[in-house]
Structure formats: C-alpha cells, structure tokens
Amino acid sequence: MRFSFAACSALFCAACSSSQSSGPTPVEVYSTGVPGEAAAVSSHRMTASVLAVDTAARRLTLRGEDGHTETISVPPEVKRLNEVSAGDVIDVEVQEGLLLEYQPPGSSFAPPTAVVAAARTGRDLPPGAAALATVQSTVTITSINLKSRVVEFQDPDGYKYQVKAGPKLAIERLVVGDRLLATYAATVAIALDKK
Numbered sequence: 001m002r003f004s005f006a007a008c009s010a011l012f013c014a015a016c017s018s019s020q021s022s023g024p025t026p027v028e029v030y031s032t033g034v035p036g037e038a039a040a041v042s043s044h045r046m047t048a049s050v051l052a053v054d055t056a057a058r059r060l061t062l063r064g065e066d067g068h069t070e071t072i073s074v075p076p077e078v079k080r081l082n083e084v085s086a087g088d089v090i091d092v093e094v095q096e097g098l099l100l101e102y103q104p105p106g107s108s109f110a111p112p113t114a115v116v117a118a119a120r121t122g123r124d125l126p127p128g129a130a131a132l133a134t135v136q137s138t139v140t141i142t143s144i145n146l147k148s149r150v151v152e153f154q155d156p157d158g159y160k161y162q163v164k165a166g167p168k169l170a171i172e173r174l175v176v177g178d179r180l181l182a183t184y185a186a187t188v189a190i191a192l193d194k195k
Contacts, residue, residue: 026150029100030166036102038169043095050088055081062090078129079120089193096186100163103138103179110181112137112156121191128191136183144174153180 029038051069052061058074058081074081114135121128139153142160149165151174165171 026162026164028164038100040098046092093189099183101181110138126192130189134185141178
C-alpha cells in the first residue's frame with residue numbers, strides 16, 4: 001500500500017480523538033519521566049477478506065472483521081497484485097506512538113513535517129509490505145478540562161484533537177495558548193495470508 005502525508009494525517013487523527021462528542025475516546029498520555037513530556041503507545045491487529053480483485057483498474061474490494069466493505073485503489077508501487085485473489089485474507093498490524101513535548105515561550109515553531117519509509121516482501125514470500133510514517137508539528141492548546149483531565153489542542157491547519165492526561169501529569173501548570181511539539185509515528189505491516 002502507498003502512504004502519503006494525507007495517510008499520515010489520517011493516522012494522526014486516529015491517535016488522538018476528534019473534538020466532536022461523537023468521536024472516539026481520547027487516547028490517554030502518560031509521563032515519560034522527562035519534565036514536560038507525555039506519551040502514548042498502542043498496537044492493534046486487523047484482518048480483512050478480499051472480496052474482489054480488479055487488476056486492470058488496480059482496485060481491491062475488502063471486508064473488515066466488522067463487516068464493513070470498502071474498495072481501495074492500489075498504487076503502481078505495489079507489485080505482485082496479480083497474486084491476490086478473492087477469498088484471500090490480509091492481516092494488518094498497526095503500532096502507534098504519540099509524544100507531546102512542552103515548548104517554552106519563545107521556542108521556534110515547527111511546521112508540519114511528514115516522513116514516510118516503506119519496504120516490500122521478497123519474491124520468495126507471500127505479498128506484503130511495511131511502512132513507517134511520522135508526522136511532527138507544533139500544536140497550540142485550546143482548552144484544558146481539569147476535572148476530566150482532557151486537553152484539547154489545535155494543529156496549524158485548524159484541526160482540533162484531544163488527549164486525556166494520565167494521573168501523574170501536572171496539567172494544572174498548562175494554560176490555553178501554550179504550545180506543544182507533537183510527534184506521531186505509526187508502523188503498518190500488511191501481509192497476505194494465503195490459505
């Protein structure tokens with residue numbers, strides 16, 4: 001699969017909760033042991049069944065474990081698409097990490113930066129790929145709820161995210177307008193499980 005800045009941004013959205021009440025529960029961040037730093041790490045696996053393969057149009061129709069069906073475009077960088085068939089199972093493993101670092105007043109602003117690296121399996125293995133995506137940017141705190149321990153911040157594009165502060169984080173020292181350096185990293189491994 002191909003990863004782009006848009007994909008990195010989508011992954012960043014998955015790591016933090018949207019500020020909308022219908023969104024997922026905010027990820028809980030904990031102290032790293034370094035003053036002014038908080039982090040969260042998670043990992044999960046997903047499985048999807050291949051319902052249809054259109055090699056000419058380079059499209060796969062997949063059904064997730066939850067029954068949701070989606071057709072995705074497969075970029076030309078993905079080789080060996082002809083080895084994928086309806087009925088195959090694709091395993092996806094995602095590991096995510098979020099690091100928030102307090103930025104003292106006067107710190108330089110870090111514009112959004114994304115780095116993506118990828119690799120494919122060799123010809124002697126079933127088709128598969130792995131990618132590492134990292135997004136880093138300065139974000140600004142827009143609200144702090146001391147009772148629920150939820151901190152909301154906004155990225156330079158105006159999108160808002162929430163995290164829940166773990167019990168040992170001194171969020172009462174934060175004020176609206178403070179800036180944090182947010183670094184989000186995800187590794188995604190995709191493997192075709194031929195039965």
